[in-house]
Amino acid sequence: xxxxxxxxxxxxxxxxxxxxxxxxxxxxxxxxxxxxxxxxxxxxxxxxxxxxxxxxxxxxxxxxxxxxxxxxxxxxxxxxxxxxxxxxxxxxxxxxxxxxxxxxxxxxxxxxxxxxxxxxxxxxxxxxxxxxxxxxxxxxxxxxxxxxxxxxxxxxxxxxxxxxxxxxxxxxxxxxxxxxxxxxxxxxxxxxxxxxxxxxxxxxxxxxxxxxxxxxxxxxxxxxxxxxxxxxxxxxxxxxxxxxxxxxxxxxxxxxxxxxxxxxxxxxxxxxxxxxxxxxxxxxxxxxxxxxxxxxx
Numbered sequence: 001x002x003x004x005x006x007x008x009x010x011x012x013x014x015x016x017x018x019x020x021x022x023x024x025x026x027x028x029x030x031x032x033x034x035x036x037x038x039x040x041x042x043x044x045x046x047x048x049x050x051x052x053x054x055x056x057x058x059x060x061x062x063x064x065x066x067x068x069x070x071x072x073x074x075x076x077x078x079x080x081x082x083x084x085x086x087x088x089x090x091x092x093x094x095x096x097x098x099x100x101x102x103x104x105x106x107x108x109x110x111x112x113x114x115x116x117x118x119x120x121x122x123x124x125x126x127x128x129x130x131x132x133x134x135x136x137x138x139x140x141x142x143x144x145x146x147x148x149x150x151x152x153x154x155x156x157x158x159x160x161x162x163x164x165x166x167x168x169x170x171x172x173x174x175x176x177x178x179x180x181x182x183x184x185x186x187x188x189x190x191x192x193x194x195x196x197x198x199x200x201x202x203x204x205x206x207x208x209x210x211x212x213x214x215x216x217x218x219x220x221x222x223x224x225x226x227x228x229x230x231x232x233x234x235x236x237x238x239x240x241x242x243x244x245x246x247x248x249x250x251x252x253x254x255x256x257x258x259x260x261x262x263x264x265x266x267x268x269x270x271x272x273x274x275x276x277x278x279x280x281x282x283x284x285x286x287x288x289x290x291x292x293x294x295x296x297x
Contacts, residue, residue, distance in 0.1 A: 001056055001077075006034060009050060011043035012083065023080070024064030025124055026261050026270065027218035032074040035061075039083050041184060045156045048182070051077060059296060060182055062129030063101065066220055068274075069296045070267040081128060084184060089114075094188040098128030102135070110202060115193035116145040121202040122209050123221075128183040132175045133292075134168045138205065143168025147187045154180040171225050171292050214252040217260035223274060224257055224289040233257035235287055239280050246273040271295055 006014045013036070020030045038044040051058045057076030061067075084097035087105070092114055096105055106121040119140040123130065134143050148162050167174040175181055209215060224232035236242065236256035244251045245262070247269030252258040259270055274291060281287045 001034075001054060003034070006036060006077070009046055011036065011047045012039040013037040018078075020064065020069060020074075020078075023061060023078075024067055024069065025218060025220050026064075026068065026265070026267075028069055028261065028265065028267055028270075030069035030072060030074060030267060032076070032078045034077045035080055036077055037080050037083060041152070041158065044079070044081075044152065044182070047077075047079065048152075048156060060128065062098070062132070063125030065123075065125035066129060066133055066135075066293050067296055068220065068267050068270050068293055070271050071297065072266070074296065081126070084128075086185070092190050092192055094190060095185060096127055096188075097185045098126060098131075098183045100127050101125075102127055102130045107202070109190060110198040111195060113193055113195040113198070114190040115198055116188060116190040118198055118201050118205075122205060127186055131166070131183050131186055132173060132179075133294075134171055134173045136171070141168070141171075142186075143173070145188055145190070147189045149186045150184045151175075152182040152184055154178075158184070212255055214254045214258050214260050217252070217262060219252070219258050219260045220293050222257050222292050223259050224277075225292045227287055227289070230287070231257070232289060235281055235285060235289060236277060239277065239284065241277055241280075244273070246270075246276070249273045251277075267295075 003016045015035045018032045018035045020032055021027050036047055038047055059078055061078045061080050081099040084099040086097045087100060088095040094109060102120050102123050102125055106117045109117050119136060119138045123135050123137060130142050131149055134141050146163055148160055150160055153159055226232050233256040236251060241251045242256050243253050248261060248263035248265030249269040250260050250262040252260050259273060278289045281289045
């Protein structure tokens with residue numbers, strides 16, 4: 001596979017040897033051999049068919065807000081769906097493309113007096129990534145409010161999946177177990193509410209995030225899912241890892257369930273730090289810390 005082959009498919013913009021500093025919230029200087037920005041569903045289908053026929057590794061990339069690229073180079077094709085960004089709002093029904101930024105969607109619906117997505121006002125990334133991970137905060141998540149999603153199956157058929165079919169649970173979904181399905185768009189049925197009140201809620205939560213989270217440094221949000229008995233940050237604190245550093249990756253002093261890229265961290269720095277914490281949690285506290293973020297080899 002080379003740049004010419006991908007460009008000859010005529011499926012949209014194709015880039016070679018792309019630094020992921022501007023495509024991941026950890027701001028890792030990982031290089032992706034290729035990145036493609038399909039313009040349409042037909043372009044996407046054509047690209048996926050080519051990649052599968054030629055057994056070329058590939059991954060859908062949303063806002064990169066939950067990903068750790070472990071190696072210095074990703075030897076495959078990253079598919080960015082920023083062109084899948086349509087937004088249609090009819091009364092209280094919202095239909096939105098997978099590439100639409102989640103925070104923008106939260107603010108837009110609040111502007112229109114539509115309630116249900118306030119929890120997402122501080123979650124970076126795209127709608128597709130949010131559905132994939134069942135992103136959430138403040139006792140709510142995508143699974144509570146998503147009506148249905150349009151997806152592309154591994155056999156490249158376009159189907160509609162209802163909420164129950166997507167198997168939403170705490171920070172997981174059907175798509176995490178079946179990553180060959182590609183989310184194209186989501187549909188929400190929101191509730192009418194007072195726009196000013198919704199913005200008050202959003203501003204209050206923004207203030208709380210600024211006070212409690214290390215938003216001034218690159219990270220990918222919460223590292224571990226919360227165990228049933230104790231918040232993950234308390235586990236990390238009990239183990240004495242606050243401020244602990246591996247290479248350029250540091251456990252935040254402000255919030256122990258955040259790892260920040262403080263000094264040019266690599267993906268392997270972050271992974272090594274995660275694995276060290278998980279090992280100690282299991283051996284010393286008998287607690288299994290499940291990773292909320294995704295490691296990409």
